[in-house]
Every structure is written in C-alpha cells, then in structure tokens.
Amino acid sequence: MTTITARERLINAAVEAFSEKGFAATTTRDIASRAGMSPAAVYVHHDSKESLLYTVSLDGHRSALEIIQRAAAASTDPVDRIRTMVFDFSLWHADHSRVGRIVQWEYHALTPEHRAEVGAIRRSIERTMQDALADGVQQGVLDAEDVPGTAFSLLSLGVDLVRWFEPGGSRSGRELATLHAELAVRMTRRTA
Amino acid sequence: MTTITARERLINAAVEAFSEKGFAATTTRDIASRAGMSPAAVYVHHDSKESLLYTVSLDGHRSALEIIQRAAAASTDPVDRIRTMVFDFSLWHADHSRVGRIVQWEYHALTPEHRAEVGAIRRSIERTMQDALADGVQQGVLDAEDVPGTAFSLLSLGVDLVRWFEPGGSRSGRELATLHAELAVRMTRRTA
Numbered sequence: 001m002t003t004i005t006a007r008e009r010l011i012n013a014a015v016e017a018f019s020e021k022g023f024a025a026t027t028t029r030d031i032a033s034r035a036g037m038s039p040a041a042v043y044v045h046h047d048s049k050e051s052l053l054y055t056v057s058l059d060g061h062r063s064a065l066e067i068i069q070r071a072a073a074a075s076t077d078p079v080d081r082i083r084t085m086v087f088d089f090s091l092w093h094a095d096h097s098r099v100g101r102i103v104q105w106e107y108h109a110l111t112p113e114h115r116a117e118v119g120a121i122r123r124s125i126e127r128t129m130q131d132a133l134a135d136g137v138q139q140g141v142l143d144a145e146d147v148p149g150t151a152f153s154l155l156s157l158g159v160d161l162v163r164w165f166e167p168g169g170s171r172s173g174r175e176l177a178t179l180h181a182e183l184a185v186r187m188t189r190r191t192a
Numbered sequence: 193m194t195t196i197t198a199r200e201r202l203i204n205a206a207v208e209a210f211s212e213k214g215f216a217a218t219t220t221r222d223i224a225s226r227a228g229m230s231p232a233a234v235y236v237h238h239d240s241k242e243s244l245l246y247t248v249s250l251d252g253h254r255s256a257l258e259i260i261q262r263a264a265a266a267s268t269d270p271v272d273r274i275r276t277m278v279f280d281f282s283l284w285h286a287d288h289s290r291v292g293r294i295v296q297w298e299y300h301a302l303t304p305e306h307r308a309e310v311g312a313i314r315r316s317i318e319r320t321m322q323d324a325l326a327d328g329v330q331q332g333v334l335d336a337e338d339v340p341g342t343a344f345s346l347l348s349l350g351v352d353l354v355r356w357f358e359p360g361g362s363r364s365g366r367e368l369a370t371l372h373a374e375l376a377v378r379m380t381r382r383t384a
Contacts, residue, residue, distance in 0.1 A: 024217035
C-alpha cells in the first residue's frame with residue numbers, strides 16, 4: 001500500500017479543485033474538504049492558496065525541464081535528438097494535461113516572485129531546444145533561420161495539447177507525440 | 193466621432209474584466225461599473241454573465257473562421273494557400289490575443305448549448321484547414337499522412353500565441369505569422 005502524505009493529499013486536492021473551478025473561484029476551505037482536512041490544517045503545510053498553485057506550477061515545470069534535458073542527452077544525431085525531444089515533451093503534456101492546464105492558465109495568478117522563478121525554468125526549457133537546433137544547424141544537418149522562434153514553435157505543439165487533450169479520446173498521447181515528432185523533423189531537417 | 197453602443201461598451205468591459213480577473217472571479221456588478229452602467233442596465237442587454245462570455249466567444253470564433261475561409265479562397269496553389277491560411281490565422285491570434293485567451297481558457301464556463309454552438313465553428317475551422325491539405329495531397333504537391341492531425345498542428349501554432357503574446361513585445365505579430373507560415377510550408381510540402 002502506498003502511503004500518501006498530507007502534503008501530497010493537499011496537492012492532489014488543489015489540482016482537482018483548480019482544474020474544476022479555476023484558481024480564482026477555489027477557496028482554501030474547498031481544497032481542505034477535498035483533502036479531508038480542516039482549513040486550519042492546510043495552513044500547517046501552505047500559507048496560502050497561491051503557495052499551493054506555486055508548488056503545482058514549480059513541480060510541473062521542473063518535470064517538463066527534466067524530460068526535455070534527458071531527451072536532449074539521449075542522442076547525438078541532431079535529427080534523432082529533435083524527434084526524441086518533441087516526442088517526449090508532447091507525451092508529457094498529454095500525460096499531464098490537467099496539471100499543464102493549471103500551470104499555463106493560472107500563470108498570472110502567481111506572485112511576481114514565484115512567476116519569476118517559474119519563468120526562469122521556462123527559459124531553460126526553451127534554451128534546451130534552442131541549443132539542440134543550433135547544434136544541428138552548425139553540423140549542417142538541420143535548417144532554421146530563426147532558432148528561438150522555431151524552438152518555441154516546436155514546444156508549442158506539445159504545450160497546446162493541454163488546452164484540449166483528455167485521456168481516452170480519439171487519439172492517444174503516443175499517437176499525437178509521434179505526429180508532432182515527425183512534423184518537427186520536417187520543420188527542421190535540411191533538405192537542399 | 194465613433195458612437196459606441198451600450199452593447200459594445202458592455203462587451204468591451206466584459207473582455208477587460210474577464211481577461212484581468214478570469215470569468216469565475218468577475219461579477220456582473222464589476223462589468224457594469226467598467227461600462228459605466230448600473231447592474232440592472234446590464235440585464236437589459238444580457239441575461240447573465242455567461243451570455244456576455246458567449247457573445248465574446250461566438251464573435252471571436254466567427255471572425256477566426258471568416259479569416260481562414262477567406263485565406264483558403266485567396267489562392268488555388270496548395271503551397272501558397274497553406275502559407276496564406278497559417279499566416280492570416282496566426283496574425284489574427286496575435287492581434288486578438290486578449291479575446292483569444294478568454295475564448296480558449298473560459299471555454300468550459302459556457303453552457304453546454306453554447307459550447308456545442310461554438311464547438312461547431314471550431315470544427316468548421318479545422319475542416320477548412322483539412323480540406324486545403326487534402327486538396328494539396330491529391331494534387332501531389334503536399335504530403336500529409338495524417339491530415340486531421342497535421343491540420344490541427346498548423347492551427348495550434350496560431351492558437352498557442354494567445355497564451356503569451358502581448359503587443360509591443362520583442363517580436364511583432366507579423367514576424368511570428370511569417371515564421372509560422374514558413375514552418376507550415378516545411379511541414380506539408382512534398383519533398384521526395
């Protein structure tokens with residue numbers, strides 16, 4: 001039997017409440033009752049509703065960064081690397097679409113300090129993709145006139161999944177990730 | 193001097209309030225005060241806060257559909273057509289990022305009937321892109337194994353702009369639309 005800590009129970013309850021009602025309409029009382037706790041007990045772990053959002057956002061961004069850094073390190077061939085990075089990044093967003101939706105849509109509800117911290121992780125994710133593109137261009141295998149813009153567009157394919165993807169729909173996350181990876185190769189492979 | 197009707201003033205106030213505070217945290221009183229009206233006056237034009245969201249969403253989706261249908265009709269060359277459709281669709285999303293954000297992020301706040309109506313327009317937008325791809329594939333000029341998935345990915349580039357684009361940033365809407373259009377051509381043009 002897995003033991004779920006009070007902290008994890010709270011995070012799960014926050015994800016559930018934020019994704020159903022949105023951050024603004026969720027009360028601490030609501031999160032507490034979903035976690036089977038008193039509102040006072042919530043404050044033992046988190047000093048505000050925003051601090052729960054921050055935790056969800058930070059965990060989500062750190063996982064996404066780890067996924068893409070690992071994918072970048074998995075291959076030295078520039079085409080394979082782009083394919084793997086886009087596949088893994090898109091699959092992660094399909095597998096975590098509920099958390100992803102909160103993270104993206106409630107970004108403005110973070111305090112300025114927390115937004116700056118999460119924003120730095122976002123920039124690391126973008127930089128990881130930019131480095132992979134720039135390396136492939138330098139090796140003469142990839143083609144991208146606008147490296148930062150192309151990197152952002154490759155990531156957009158995955159990020160946009162959180163807007164609409166639900167598990168059990170007509171396409172699986174793996175099918176979509178495969179499609180995105182093939183489109184990414186078409187977008188970046190040198191043809192001439 | 194342009195005369196703004198009470199209805200338009202209300203819609204503008206609703207867009208402002210929803211984009212600042214989110215739909216759930218916005219009150220009818222808040223919209224009324226931004227429009228310089230009494231809450232009672234709001235109900236002369238709209239019977240609920242949801243009905244304002246529905247109007248914003250319906251207008252937004254209808255404009256996006258019109259843009260993409262017009263672009264599809266502007267060229268008979270499959271490559272030019274994809275380039276124009278993606279350019280115009282992305283530029284529209286950059287130019288309307290605030291309305292677009294409300295439309296995308298508050299979609300679940302629409303009543304089921306309104307969501308069905310807006311959903312039908314979304315499917316028309318997707319079908320317009322699918323038809324352009326399928327026609328190009330049939331003419332032997334474009335290449336897409338998965339037409340619906342590729343169509344969706346081409347639209348994603350533009351839709352994802354509303355998540356982060358602000359006018360006056362480091363890139364203009366036209367620059368981003370140009371980038372997306374070139375990536376779209378790379379994604380779909382037959383190379384072999």
